[in-house]
Amino acid sequence: MCLQFTKRLEKLIFKEKICSDVYHIKYTFPESLNYKAGQYLGIQINPIYRRVYSIFRAKGGVVEFLIDTSPGGLASQYFESASIGSENLIIGPYGNFFLRQNQKRIKVLVATGTGVVPFLNWLESDQTILEKYKFLILFGARKLEDELVYRFLPRARNISIVHCITREDKPQSYNENYPNCIFFKGRVTDYIEQLDFKECDDVEFYACGSAHTVEDVKQKIREKFNQETIVEDYG
Structure with a gap:
């Protein structure tokens, strides 16, 4: 499900390692992003490689992720070395992983x-x-x-x-x-x-x-x- 599909070049504005292999990452993003909790975005790592990450928070013109670099692949290496001010194409949102609001309490x-x-x-x-x-x-x-x-x-x-x-x-x-x-x-x-x-x-x-x-x-x-x-x- 994609409520409002966007494809924009956005800037990395915050990066903090919060535990052994996980970084708290923040990018600029439109305040008008219309997404549903549980969806994810694609981050273009290079011209031919993109990884998707669940949205942690999205408000005030900022979108946040918690990114695990333990797999050691291209995306892991990228985020371990990425500098504040780096720009990436961000695409989405995608996904249907929603909380079902039903009678099961x-x-x-x-x-x-x-x-x-x-x-x-x-x-x-x-x-x-x-x-x-x-x-x-x-x-x-x-x-x-x-x-x-x-x-x-x-x-x-x-x-x-x-x-x-x-x-x-x-x-x-x-x-x-x-x-x-x-x-x-x-x-x-x-x-x-x-x-x-x-x-x-x-x-x-x-x-x-x-x-x-x-x-x-x-x-x-x-x-x-x-x-x-x-x-x-x-x-």
């Missing part, structure tokens, strides 16, 4: 790494959904230093966060640094295995992340809850 959002970006965009863009639904976010990462949820997420009573960490144990300072969050040693699929809902018909599952992780999540939810998972589709 519990939304389980499963993400690894920067796959959490569209979920953050949903929750920041429309505060009314925090009154309508309860959200459980299962965020997977190797280490807690790669955490991307609590630092950005609006503090709201209807959001619960579980950090599924695979390569370190729970630090002593965890409860102080991440109040009201849960630390789990293992993968997001391991945590899904122990989920228990009294009324599964009131629950809806979403997943975004690496293709391998998303497939594992879909399979686990299908086996345990006999439900299909709504996933990001870059088509």
